[in-house]
Amino acid sequence: MKLYFAPRTRATRARWLLEELGVPYELVKLDLSRQENSTPAYLAVHPLGEVPALVEGDVTLLESLAICLHLADRFPEKHLAPPMGSTERGPYYQWMVFAELTLDPVVMAFHQHAQLPEEEQASAHSAEELAKHRTRLAAVLDVINGGLGDREFLVGGAFTAADVVMVSILHWANTLKLLDGHPRLAEYVKRHAQRPAVRRAVSG
Ligand SMILES: N[C@@H](CCC(=O)N[C@@H](CS)C(=O)NCC(=O)O)C(=O)O
16 A cells, blocks of 8 residues: 655545554655645646545545545454444544534634735634634534543544544644634544654654
């Protein structure tokens, strides 16, 4: 297996999961600042020039969520996904998809706001948009907080790929200081960030 990767991107969650699984893989690092993702060779792997991409034999897999779902199922003996058809499988899908399709867009909205020039950030339109995002973010974080409760992991009392995807996006939210009013979620992120597999995934 070959993982096309760049640090501090959505590729980190795929690398983290590979490290948790402890399976052999080849890491191909791309320097996005040098447009190494725009070469004809890489565009033949990922036509949009994005990371991650996972190549195994004749199959190339795009989309970090699909890669995480696939990898956790590919090695069932590692128990990073509840068995197919089990009671836990539904919540497992739910949290993976909630993280990607509900949490990620609102975090992205804050990220994009932070990239705006200062005068644009201060404009009335921008402030109004930000207020809407804040309301949405609070509601979304409340759902995750309620789902997690006092438990250590999202699903089935054990660490799964759902934690990998959720923590990755919450970690991004945390770097934007969006978890300041949610100590339990901040603690959930901090605790997972200390996992040895995370340290390996962000090293070098
Ligand atoms: N939905 C895709 C998004 C992939 C994506 O947007 N990757 C970004 C990094 S997080 C990228 O490669 N951007 C190319 C660039 O910055 O030039 C996924 O989750 O894999």
